[in-house]
Amino acid sequence: MHLDHHHSHDGAAAVSADAHRPDGRRRALRIGLGGPVGSGKTATVAALCRALRDELALAVVTNDIYTREDAEFLLREAVLPPERITAVETGACPHTAIRDDISANLEAVEDLEDEVGPLDLILVESGGDNLTATFSKGLVDAQIFVIDVAGGDDIPRKGGPGVTTADLLVVNKTDLAPHVGSDLGRMAADAKAQRAELPVVFQSLRAEDGDGVKDVVAWVREQLTAWAA
Amino acid sequence: MSRAAxxxxxxxRFPAGGHAHSGGAEAAVKAGRITGAGSLEEFCRGRLHTTGLVSASLAAGAALGLDPVELDGAADARTPSPALRVAARKLGRQLMRAARATWPSPELDALAQEFPKGAHQPVVLGLAARAAGLGAEDAAYCAVYESVSGPASATVRLLSLDPFDATGVLARLTPELDRVARQAVEAARCAVGGGVAALPAASAPLLEIGAEAHAAWAVRLFAS
Known part of the structure; x- marks a missing residue:
C-alpha cells in the first residue's frame, strides 16, 4: 500500500506521489473513491467526513463530470467547512483526471495542504464512471471502489479493474436488495472469487443510527495507522 | 538533441492537463458558431492565426532563452480575458509539473519558484522544449498544433462529431501550421534583439468574450 518513492532528481515538487511536502513534513494520506454513477460515492464521502472530522484534519477533492453538484452537495450538507472542499473539472473524461493525467488533482490536493493544512487525510472522489476506472498510484495511496446492489448483482462477477483491484470494495444500498431482487450472498461469493483476500464491505447508509459507514471508517483508520507508522 | 523528444x-497524451480544456470550442458550440467539420475548421483557422501565433511566438522566445518572466508579462498583456489568464496559468502549472518530472532542468525549477501557481502555458512550453533539448521551431510547432488540436478533440466530445472528420480538419490545416510556426519563430528571433514588444499581439475578441461567458456557466464539460 505504501508508495515507496525515491528521488530520481532534485525538485520534490515534481515527483507527484512523494510522501513528503516540500518543507519535509509527511503529507496527508490520500484515499480515492471511484465507482459507477449513483452508487453512493458522495454519500459515503459525506458519511466519512461526519464520522472522522472531529478527530482528524480532513479535506475533500471532487471530480464532477459537468457540474459542481458533488461539491455543492457536500457544502450543502455542511460535512466540512467550504475551504476544505475543492472541485476539479474533468473535460468530460473523469477517468483521465484520476488515472492518465492526474495533474489537476495533484494541484488540488497540494493547494488544500498549503491553504488549510496540515491535513491527516484527503478524500479524492472520482466523477461517476465505468467499471474500468481506477486511480493512479501517483495520485492516491489507496482506493475504494463503490458499487450498489441496485446496479445489478452481477457486477462483482463481471469484475473489471475497479472491482478486482481496489483496496476496498464497497457494496452500497444493501437495504434495497430485497426490492430489486439482488442476491447479496451471490455478490459476496463473486466478489471473493474476483478479489481473493482483498476486503469487501456491504453497507447501507440508511441505518437509523447513522452508523452505516462504520466498517469503511474502520478500514480508513487502518490505512491511517499504516501511513503514520 | 533527440528529434523524438x-x-x-x-x-x-502528455499528462499536462490539456484534456480538460476546449480552447474556446465549448463556448463556440453553445453559441452555434461550431456546428460541424466545416465550421470547426474555420474556428481552428481563426484560433491558429491569433492565439496560436501569439502562443507560438512566446514558446519560441522561451526556447531561444528570452527571460521567461518578461515573456510571462508579455503573455498577460496579450490576454485581455481574466478567465483565459487563469486557464493559461493553470495549464502552465500543470505542464510545469509534467515537464520537470520528464526533463529536469534548473531553468524550469527557477520558473516554478518564480510562479508557484503557474506561469503562462506557452512560456512553460518553450522552456520545456529547451529542457528537452529542442529548438525554437519545435516549441512553435507544439504551440500551433495545440492551438487547433485542443478544440478539434473537444468538438468530437461536444458534438459527437465523426473523429475522422475532426482529424481531416487538422490535416487540411497543416500547411497553415507550417506558415504560422515560421512566422512565430521569426518574430521570436526579432525579440531576442528588440525585446518582447516585437512579439505578435494578434487577438480574437470572440474567444476572449466567449471565455468570460463560459467561465460563468454553472454546467459545462470543459474548464475553458
Missing part, C-alpha cells in the same frame, strides 16, 4: 512533448 518533440513527439513526446507534442503528444496529446
Amino acid at each position: 518533440l513527439l513526446v512533448l507534442a503528444d496529446g
